[in-house]
Amino acid sequence: MFKFSIWQGFLLAGCLLMTFSSSAQTSAKASIRDLNTATFPILSFYLDVHNGEGAFIHGLQASDIKIIEDDQPIPALDFSELRPGVMLTVVLNPGASFTIRNSQGYSRYDSVLEALVNWSRIRLGSTIDDLSITVTNGPERTHISNPFELFYTLSNYQVDAQTAQPGLDSLFRAVEITSDPVPRIGMERNILFITSPMEGDLSFNIQNLLSQAHQKNIHIFIWIITPQSTSDEKSADNLSELANQTGGTVFTFTGNESIPNLETYLEPQRSLYWVSYQSKLKSGGKHQILAEINPGALTVQTEPVEFEINLQPPNPVFIAPKLKIERKLAQKENQIFSNKPAELLPNSHKLQILVDFPDGRARNITHSALYVDGRLAVENQEAPFDQFIWDLSRYNQSGQHLLQVEVTDSLGLTGKTIETPVIITVDQPSTFYLANLKPYLPIIVAMVVIIGGAIGLLALILGGKIQPKSPFRTRSRMGSEKSQRAIGQSASIKNDHETTSKPTTGWTQRRLGSERQAVPLANAYLTRISEEETTAAVFPIVTDELTIGSDPNQALLVLDDPSIEAFHARLVRLPDSSYRIIDEASIAGTWVNFVPISKAGVILNHADLIYFGKIGFRFTLREPPQLTKPVIVFEGSK
Numbered sequence: 001m002f003k004f005s006i007w008q009g010f011l012l013a014g015c016l017l018m019t020f021s022s023s024a025q026t027s028a029k030a031s032i033r034d035l036n037t038a039t040f041p042i043l044s045f046y047l048d049v050h051n052g053e054g055a056f057i058h059g060l061q062a063s064d065i066k067i068i069e070d071d072q073p074i075p076a077l078d079f080s081e082l083r084p085g086v087m088l089t090v091v092l093n094p095g096a097s098f099t100i101r102n103s104q105g106y107s108r109y110d111s112v113l114e115a116l117v118n119w120s121r122i123r124l125g126s127t128i129d130d131l132s133i134t135v136t137n138g139p140e141r142t143h144i145s146n147p148f149e150l151f152y153t154l155s156n157y158q159v160d161a162q163t164a165q166p167g168l169d170s171l172f173r174a175v176e177i178t179s180d181p182v183p184r185i186g187m188e189r190n191i192l193f194i195t196s197p198m199e200g201d202l203s204f205n206i207q208n209l210l211s212q213a214h215q216k217n218i219h220i221f222i223w224i225i226t227p228q229s230t231s232d233e234k235s236a237d238n239l240s241e242l243a244n245q246t247g248g249t250v251f252t253f254t255g256n257e258s259i260p261n262l263e264t265y266l267e268p269q270r271s272l273y274w275v276s277y278q279s280k281l282k283s284g285g286k287h288q289i290l291a292e293i294n295p296g297a298l299t300v301q302t303e304p305v306e307f308e309i310n311l312q313p314p315n316p317v318f319i320a321p322k323l324k325i326e327r328k329l330a331q332k333e334n335q336i337f338s339n340k341p342a343e344l345l346p347n348s349h350k351l352q353i354l355v356d357f358p359d360g361r362a363r364n365i366t367h368s369a370l371y372v373d374g375r376l377a378v379e380n381q382e383a384p385f386d387q388f389i390w391d392l393s394r395y396n397q398s399g400q401h402l403l404q405v406e407v408t409d410s411l412g413l414t415g416k417t418i419e420t421p422v423i424i425t426v427d428q429p430s431t432f433y434l435a436n437l438k439p440y441l442p443i444i445v446a447m448v449v450i451i452g453g454a455i456g457l458l459a460l461i462l463g464g465k466i467q468p469k470s471p472f473r474t475r476s477r478m479g480s481e482k483s484q485r486a487i488g489q490s491a492s493i494k495n496d497h498e499t500t501s502k503p504t505t506g507w508t509q510r511r512l513g514s515e516r517q518a519v520p521l522a523n524a525y526l527t528r529i530s531e532e533e534t535t536a537a538v539f540p541i542v543t544d545e546l547t548i549g550s551d552p553n554q555a556l557l558v559l560d561d562p563s564i565e566a567f568h569a570r571l572v573r574l575p576d577s578s579y580r581i582i583d584e585a586s587i588a589g590t591w592v593n594f595v596p597i598s599k600a601g602v603i604l605n606h607a608d609l610i611y612f613g614k615i616g617f618r619f620t621l622r623e624p625p626q627l628t629k630p631v632i633v634f635e636g637s638k
Contacts, residue, residue, distance in 0.1 A: 027052035085128030095196025120147035284311035529616035563613025588613035
């Protein structure tokens with residue numbers, strides 16, 4: 001039984017020791033404040049770490065901290081200890097209790113003032129704090145660095161017990177002063193509210209003060225100077241709520257207590273750590289971080305801090321894309337005499353894009369690719385990522401092609417341009433070359449001589465220039481028959497040549513016809529009017545609705561000019577094959593033949609002049625209507 005009691009004692013002592021150790025560890029506190037996401041993906045924040053006694057823990061290293069972002073541990077990128085000082089506003093809210101004197105003749109106000117002066121002596125020579133003082137219906141000084149200047153302000157101030165009426169106006173003013181920009185980043189904001197007891201329910205005003213204090217993370221410490229016998233419990237509870245919810249404390253002075261040293265409030269707040277890390281986020285929305293600090297055997301974890309970040313894929317757009325590319329023969333006039341294949345120019349076309357970031361967070365592009373008709377044409381795996389050289393050498397037939405660019409940024413987010421149609425027109429080279437006939441030249445010459453001689457002989461006989469004699473009638477007849485046979489053979493050779501050439505001609509026509517069918521049939525055209533360009537740009541209208549504007553996401557015909565709206569106008573083909581132009585409430589307007597159009601739009605005629613803002617086009621139809629010739633009838637002809 002005795003042994004059991006000993007073991008029980010050891011067990012109880014061990015439990016108490018573990019409880020004390022656990023309490024000592026968990027009493028330490030750490031908090032994250034002023035999280036900065038503006039420099040994403042580099043995020044930074046300030047870290048406060050205090051031990052169980054409320055003292056700031058100095059000397060931490062980057063290896064002592066671990067950042068946890070959405071349950072993913074991330075090491076600190078930068079970690080440093082700062083000492084920016086504090087911002088303090090002292091508020092005097094005097095009342096009748098300030099004038100109560102003790103047996104030595106010192107008033108409560110004298111005791112408070114003496115405590116503040118003693119604190120200022122301790123801080124003599126230090127200028128890292130930002131100090132202000134305001135008195136209800138009295139003097140005020142703001143944002144000074146010398147502690148003694150606070151009390152120079154009060155040198156001529158005397159509390160009048162008859163007129164002093166304590167209220168919360170001076171505290172509202174102190175919140176306003178303390179909300180001013182801090183001289184150094186990281187400074188904590190504090191208010192010391194020294195007041196006489198107030199009467200009544202202060203709940204409404206206290207809630208307003210709490211709301212304003214929380215916005216700027218202001219700590220409010222309250223000293224209530226009260227008679228020993230009287231105190232309004234309701235107002236005292238309201239003030240205690242204000243102090244507790246802002247991270248401050250309440251001290252009640254009845255004349256016998258030791259007034260607290262301000263350093264116990266301020267010194268733990270003068271230091272803090274600045275931490276930055278490389279975020280691993282790949283999507284926008286709401287996220288959270290917390291910090292885990294392990295200085296030795298102590299483990300402290302902050303409360304999670306939620307934040308929201310706007311991340312959107314990059315938005316690439318083509319810069320002034322060329323809507324029509326013409327491939328022409330390099331030496332068209334000499335092509336028929338050459339045995340080399342026809343050369344078409346240009347062989348390539350340069351495209352350029354502009355990458356915009358809708359979330360406002362510019363970042364590097366790591367990959368870009370150009371797709372033509374859904375197939376990869378050009379890929380950039382290194383800079384420059386905004387340029388593409390499109391190979392045109394394989395396009396030997398006219399047709400329309402759809403271009404699209406895809407880019408990937410450093411976060412792995414991918415964005416694409418809209419599909420942009422580009423028409424390629426190709427000049428068809430001749431398929432017949434004289435050089436190809438060189439091996440057969442002797443045979444061709446012989447045939448030409450024989451056929452020419454036969455035709456000449458036949459012409460002489462028919463013209464009576466040659467008269468066969470009777471002794472040789474039979475021979476002549478035979479010669480005539482031979483000539484006729486020769487002529488027939490010549491005609492046969494000619495017909496055979498014509499017969500063999502016809503299939504080639506027909507095949508060529510069919511091939512050309514198929515190539516013409518590859519070109520999309522445009523019912524109308526818009527021809528750019530510009531004095532700066534030697535060749536007018538022609539835009540074929542191949543859709544039933546053509547949108548015009550400066551935004552590639554909204555317009556098919558993109559015009560880069562300040563007078564053009566993002567979505568400026570529409571050109572609509574009607575069921576009767578006519579076209580109506582409609583303005584989309586643009587500022588610069590849409591003009592037809594120098595007349596602004598209404599909201600309903602107007603029907604266009606062949607050769608009408610259209611202006612979208614300052615950009616002009618000539619509208620033409622592929623099959624314009626036939627103009628009726630005027631008939632002049634003279635009166636005398638009837």
